[in-house]
Each structure stands twice: as C-alpha cells, then as structure tokens.
Amino acid sequence: MSRHVVARVSEVPPEGALRVVVKGRPVALFNLGGEYFALHDRCPHEGASLCGGRRVGMAVAERPGTYRLDRQGEMVRCPWHGWDFDIRTGQGWCDPANTRVRRYVVSVEAGAGLAGQALNAEIFPVSVEDDYLVIEM
Numbered sequence: 526m527s528r529h530v531v532a533r534v535s536e537v538p539p540e541g542a543l544r545v546v547v548k549g550r551p552v553a554l555f556n557l558g559g560e561y562f563a564l565h566d567r568c569p570h571e572g573a574s575l576c577g578g579r580r581v582g583m584a585v586a587e588r589p590g591t592y593r594l595d596r597q598g599e600m601v602r603c604p605w606h607g608w609d610f611d612i613r614t615g616q617g618w619c620d621p622a623n624t625r626v627r628r629y630v631v632s633v634e635a636g637a638g639l640a641g642q643a644l645n646a647e648i649f650p651v652s653v654e655d656d657y658l659v660i661e662m
Contacts, residue, residue: 526661534633534656537561540598544576547660551576552629554658555612557599562612563629563660564601569617573605575626581609583618630661 531545537556544566545552551566553576566576582597600609600618609618610626617624636655 529660529662530657531660532658534561534658537658540580542576542580542601544574547662550662552660553601554631555601557612561631561633561658563631563658564610564612564615565627565629567626568603568605568608568610569624569626570603570606570608570619573603575601575603575610578602578604580612583609632659632661633657634659 529547531547531552532543532554537543537554539556539558541556543554545554551574553564553566553574555562555564564575566574568575578601580598581600581602582594583600584592585595586592599612601612602609608624610616611618615626615628617626633656636657
C-alpha cells in the first residue's frame with residue numbers, strides 16, 4: 526500500500542468536497558465537520574463524479590407514514606440519477622446489498638512530519654507549516 530499527499534487540509538472547506546487524481550484514479554475528498562473521508566469519484570451506476578453531487582441526509586422511518594431526516598450532509602447524491610452514497614463508508618442506498626463506492630483511508634498529518642518520508646506526492650507548492658490529507662491506496 527502506498528501513501529500519497531493529495532491536498533492541504535485548508536483546500537477542503539467545512540462540509541465541502543475536493544476532487545483529486547491519485548495514480549490516474551479520480552478521488553473525492555469530503556470534510557464532515559473536520560473529519561475527512563475519501564471515495565472513488567465515480568458513481569458505479571454510470572460513472573458520474575460524486576464530488577459535485579449534492580450533500581443530503583438520510584430519511585429514517587420508525588413506522589409507516591412518519592419519517593425524519595438523520596445524518597444531514599453525510600450522504601452524497603449522484604448528480605446524474607440521484608443514487609445516494611454514505612460518505613463515511615461508501616455504502617450505496619439505492620441497492621445496499623450490491624452497490625457501494627470504494628472508500629480510501631485518509632489521515633491528517635502535519636507538514637513538518639511529512640518532511641523526509643518516502644511519499645508519492647502530486648506536484649504542487651509545499652509548505653511545512655500546514656496539515657495535509659494523506660490517502661493510502
């Protein structure tokens with residue numbers, strides 16, 4: 526498994542998303558209240574970018590005729606056909622038994638701590654005072 530520096534923490538705004546490419550693969554980075562998650566940035570249905578999808582919650586029903594919205598902003602909806610995916614796990618909710626998006630492990634690491642490590646880095650200006658998002662593939 527290799528590690529890749531992909532973005533500064535500040536590049537993924539609160540409750541926002543950022544699309545990056547790692548080893549030729551599109552990856553969507555999401556910020557959920559300061560927690561960072563990475564999903565393969567292609568809907569398994571027809572390949573739309575999830576990074577540009579709308580952030581939604583999950584409708585939960587305790588009994589018929591009543592529902593409530595839960596986990597607001599923790600689901601991403603495919604912009605083409607409305608399939609929903611859990612940002613934390615990649616689990617699809619249109620067909621939960623068979624649909625999911627690959628999830629990558631993300632860690633936040635201090636720039637100074639990355640200096641001298643064997644990492645695969647995308648080309649961009651680096652300053653060691655920032656924290657960075659690192660993906661394992």
